[in-house]
Amino acid sequence: MQQLDYRPNAIAQSLASNRTNSIGIMVSELDGPFFGLMMAAIEQELRKAGKHVIITTGHSDQTREKEGIDFLISRKCDAIIAHVEAVSDEYLIEINQGKTPVYLISRYVEAIADKCVSLDNKMGGYLATKNLIENNHRDIAYVSGPMFKADAVDRLTGHKRALAEFDIPFNEELFFVGDFKETGGQQALKHFLSTNRSFTAIVCSNDEMASGAMKYAREHSISIPQELSIIGYDNVIFANYLYPRLTTITNPVDKMGSMAARLVLQDCYQLPTLAVEHLFTPSLKVRDSVYPI
Amino acid sequence: MQQLDYRPNAIAQSLASNRTNSIGIMVSELDGPFFGLMMAAIEQELRKAGKHVIITTGHSDQTREKEGIDFLISRKCDAIIAHVEAVSDEYLIEINQGKTPVYLISRYVEAIADKCVSLDNKMGGYLATKNLIENNHRDIAYVSGPMFKADAVDRLTGHKRALAEFDIPFNEELFFVGDFKETGGQQALKHFLSTNRSFTAIVCSNDEMASGAMKYAREHSISIPQELSIIGYDNVIFANYLYPRLTTITNPVDKMGSMAARLVLQDCYQLPTLAVEHLFTPSLKVRDSVYPI
DNA sequence: TTGTATGCGTTATCAA
DNA sequence: TTGATAACGCATACAA
Numbered sequence: 001m002q003q004l005d006y007r008p009n010a011i012a013q014s015l016a017s018n019r020t021n022s023i024g025i026m027v028s029e030l031d032g033p034f035f036g037l038m039m040a041a042i043e044q045e046l047r048k049a050g051k052h053v054i055i056t057t058g059h060s061d062q063t064r065e066k067e068g069i070d071f072l073i074s075r076k077c078d079a080i081i082a083h084v085e086a087v088s089d090e091y092l093i094e095i096n097q098g099k100t101p102v103y104l105i106s107r108y109v110e111a112i113a114d115k116c117v118s119l120d121n122k123m124g125g126y127l128a129t130k131n132l133i134e135n136n137h138r139d140i141a142y143v144s145g146p147m148f149k150a151d152a153v154d155r156l157t158g159h160k161r162a163l164a165e166f167d168i169p170f171n172e173e174l175f176f177v178g179d180f181k182e183t184g185g186q187q188a189l190k191h192f193l194s195t196n197r198s199f200t201a202i203v204c205s206n207d208e209m210a211s212g213a214m215k216y217a218r219e220h221s222i223s224i225p226q227e228l229s230i231i232g233y234d235n236v237i238f239a240n241y242l243y244p245r246l247t248t249i250t251n252p253v254d255k256m257g258s259m260a261a262r263l264v265l266q267d268c269y270q271l272p273t274l275a276v277e278h279l280f281t282p283s284l285k286v287r288d289s290v291y292p293i
Numbered sequence: 294m295q296q297l298d299y300r301p302n303a304i305a306q307s308l309a310s311n312r313t314n315s316i317g318i319m320v321s322e323l324d325g326p327f328f329g330l331m332m333a334a335i336e337q338e339l340r341k342a343g344k345h346v347i348i349t350t351g352h353s354d355q356t357r358e359k360e361g362i363d364f365l366i367s368r369k370c371d372a373i374i375a376h377v378e379a380v381s382d383e384y385l386i387e388i389n390q391g392k393t394p395v396y397l398i399s400r401y402v403e404a405i406a407d408k409c410v411s412l413d414n415k416m417g418g419y420l421a422t423k424n425l426i427e428n429n430h431r432d433i434a435y436v437s438g439p440m441f442k443a444d445a446v447d448r449l450t451g452h453k454r455a456l457a458e459f460d461i462p463f464n465e466e467l468f469f470v471g472d473f474k475e476t477g478g479q480q481a482l483k484h485f486l487s488t489n490r491s492f493t494a495i496v497c498s499n500d501e502m503a504s505g506a507m508k509y510a511r512e513h514s515i516s517i518p519q520e521l522s523i524i525g526y527d528n529v530i531f532a533n534y535l536y537p538r539l540t541t542i543t544n545p546v547d548k549m550g551s552m553a554a555r556l557v558l559q560d561c562y563q564l565p566t567l568a569v570e571h572l573f574t575p576s577l578k579v580r581d582s583v584y585p586i
Numbered sequence: 587t588t589g590t591a592t593g594c595g596t597t598a599t600c601a602a
Numbered sequence: 603t604t605g606a607t608a609a610c611g612c613a614t615a616c617a618a
Binding site for chain 2: 610611612613614
């Protein structure tokens with residue numbers, strides 16, 4: 001009878017089997033180079049398993065993140081893959097008691113470690129600063145992201161470790177908390193310049209802020225990298241478009257995305273997975289924005 | 294009894310009411326600055342109406358685009374919003390006979406004009422070239438996108454119209470078909486340089502290719518915009534990050550996204566909509582990559 | 587208005 | 603193994 005093209009009704013299947021074959025995705029933003037890559041990887045992995053992806057945004061806001069997750073749960077997703085920043089660890093643990101498992105990307109919560117896929121941001125922060133130090137920089141400014149974000153805290157920790165390893169004191173004057181956006185980088189450089197504290201390099205804890213700093217530098221005739229070296233973080237697409245091309249730390253967000261998808265496939269649908277990996281390692285991507293002195 | 298928090302089962306609702314409250318979205322790519330904005334706009338509009346969004350990718354490939362749409366239909370989406378490039382007009386008309394309406398973004402198909410939201414690309418192409426001409430450029434090279442894409446064809450048409458309006462002949466030597474990616478821009482400039490035909494400006498039919506051309510120019514010590522003016526198209530986020538900042542044509546992809554979403558809300562869910570608009574108008578965004586001569 | 591059956595298109599269970 | 607039947611949790615239509 002298939003000749004009269006019979007198509008099973010996915011909704012009826014779901015009602016009867018209690019399985020929707022849909023996975024909820026929660027990201028902070030739909031635009032931005034970061035999440036695009038991540039979602040592309042997730043979607044690709046899931047789609048070839050016949051699953052589909054329902055997408056929601058949280059905008060790094062606690063309320064909206066919770067609403068989004070509620071929404072996905074109410075939609076009876078079989079699982080959720082979330083990149084959340086504002087919500088607490090406790091909430092994530094609690095929500096995972098429910099019947100919908102919530103996997104986390106770019107975040108590590110001890111109690112649900114098997115549901116986390118994260119990047120070793122301490123190592124990334126360490127690598128960035130170490131690269132500068134190995135290029136003989138000693139007076140290094142640091143632009144952090146908002147301190148409520150674990151990523152920002154970890155990257156800073158790595159930075160301090162590199163400093164300590166080379167006996168370089170951490171200087172509060174050369175520390176600035178930005179917003180992970182372009183403006184943050186601009187404000188940071190402006191601030192550093194105003195302290196009259198000299199510095200030869202600046203590590204920005206993401207590429208957007210690095211771009212902002214570069215822009216501010218150009219507007220004030222500070223040549224990069226001759227007068228000031230800059231290193232970013234994330235290796236976002238446009239890092240390669242900037243001039244000079246930005247040296248940065250790779251953030252394999254696509255690999256983390258596929259990994260999370262595969263975990264879901266394995267745990268929720270009993271599909272075989274090759275290797276599982278929970279902690280990803282960043283690496284240094286050398287381009288043109290760091291000069292030795 | 295709501296105190297014992299009763300939650301309606303969305304699946305059962307769907308089965309009984311024949312309405313899933315889900316809208317399928319089909320885009321070419323999940324990454325890339327273009328689609329991010331578009332999806333963000335769609336999601337925002339739909340989400341506040343309590344609808345949700347199922348996302349699929351087509352990768353500008355005819356088979357995959359059809360598969361994706363089939364997939365969304367089989368998932369019983371109430372409607373589909375698609376940005377498709379490879380599939381034929383006939384197919385789109387035919388698929389719209391079915392019970393799932395599919396709306397088109399950035400594409401105009403006469404027979405289903407009420408389901409189309411598009412950009413006046415002819416006007417955009419015209420504006421770009423006209424701006425160059427008004428800056429006294431006469432020898433203008435043109436980098437097109439793949440000619441199977443309607444966008445590319447229309448932009449080129451606009452370019453030719455501007456040329457004609459000022460009695461400038463179209464020169465095949467200064468015409469190159471790229472891939473809408475960075476490499477396309479690099480190849481194009483390389484090609485133009487090899488013809489020994491002189492030119493003072495180059496219009497790239499999207500910003501990626503403009504970036505590629507700028508990169509190639511820099512590598513070959515051609516200073517922009519002093520020696521060569523460049524104009525792009527789309528006003529993608531990174532156009533503002535490039536150096537020099539790229540003059541370009543705005544493509545209000547976010548507005549088109551919300552418009553498509555509102556059409557769906559209106560047609561499929563009988564929700565009131567303010568003004569409906571089907572054709573959007575691009576405009577010139579002047580930045581730093583065009584110099585008068 | 588409030589209440590009660592019936593159907594939605596499957597899966598799963600149990601009997602044959 | 604095959605075949606009938608009861609959930610699945612709601613809308614909807616109809617009756618009270």
